[in-house]
Amino acid sequence: GQQVMQIPQYQHVQEGEDFTTYCNSSTTLSNIQWYKQRPGGHPVFLIQLVKSGEVKKQKRLTFQFGEAKKNSSLHITATQTTDVGTYFCAGWRDTGNQFYFGTGTSLTVIP
Amino acid sequence: DVKVTQSSRYLVKRTGEKVFLECVQDMDHENMFWYRQDPGLGLRLIYFSYDVKMKEKGDIPEGYSVSREKKERFSLILESASTNQTSMYLCASRWAGGYNEQFFGPGTRLTVL
Numbered sequence: 770g771q772q773v774m775q776i777p778q779y780q781h782v783q784e785g786e787d788f789t790t791y792c793n794s795s796t797t798l799s800n801i802q803w804y805k806q807r808p809g810g811h812p813v814f815l816i817q818l819v820k821s822g823e824v825k826k827q828k829r830l831t832f833q834f835g836e837a838k839k840n841s842s843l844h845i846t847a848t849q850t851t852d853v854g855t856y857f858c859a860g861w862r863d864t865g866n867q868f869y870f871g872t873g874t875s876l877t878v879i880p
Numbered sequence: 881d882v883k884v885t886q887s888s889r890y891l892v893k894r895t896g897e898k899v900f901l902e903c904v905q906d907m908d909h910e911n912m913f914w915y916r917q918d919p920g921l922g923l924r925l926i927y928f929s930y931d932v933k934m935k936e937k938g939d940i941p942e943g944y945s946v947s948r949e950k951k952e953r954f955s956l957i958l959e960s961a962s963t964n965q966t967s968m969y970l971c972a973s974r975w976a977g978g979y980n981e982q983f984f985g986p987g988t989r990l991t992v993l
Contacts, residue, residue: 872920
């Protein structure tokens with residue numbers, strides 16, 4: 770079955786509202802990467818977290834890697850229409866040479 | 881800038897046809913990947929290649945094969961296309977080692993009638 774789940778699958782927000790997507794793995798991950806896919810585009814790498822409990826920020830985006838290294842979150846403060854797209858988490862399984870993408874969260878921002 | 885290109889953006893084939901999807905990268909990446917993307921399922925790994933002539937099955941290899949004769953080129957082959965292989969196919973590449981990011985091509989939307 771699917772190893773890495775993301776919730777919600779879809780999210781509609783008014784411009785200016787905050788947004789959070791959650792990524793949950795059934796196994797411990799060595800790292801978490803986040804990608805953004807604009808409508809009609811391809812996934813583009815945003816950031817990587819490696820340490821347990823790590824938090825990184827990119828302007829209005831805050832990324833967190835859980836203490837147990839099985840979950841992660843992406844929070845966007847004060848969304849803008851340029852944030853529209855699908856956000857994917859991805860990571861290498863801690864044991865074994867396997868890399869998994871999450872199921873993705875599609876964000877729509879209503880102006 | 882890393883460039884990953886795919887042979888077609890859109891492709892329409894008939895059931896039973898043999899289909900070739902080509903991917904080329906220009907950054908001398910060792911690792912290359914083929915994914916399919918379906919709504920609600922995210923990106924699922926079909927096959928990946930660590931280096932030339934090397935290949936490993938991903939999560940959903942059934943009905944697919946791959947070829948990597950040259951470092952820059954990774955081909956996905958559907959031996960006998962079926963309607964359930966209608967999907968978006970994404971190729972990616974990365975430098976080997978560590979947790980290096982993947983660079984994606986624009987994707988090929990394949991429709992099998």
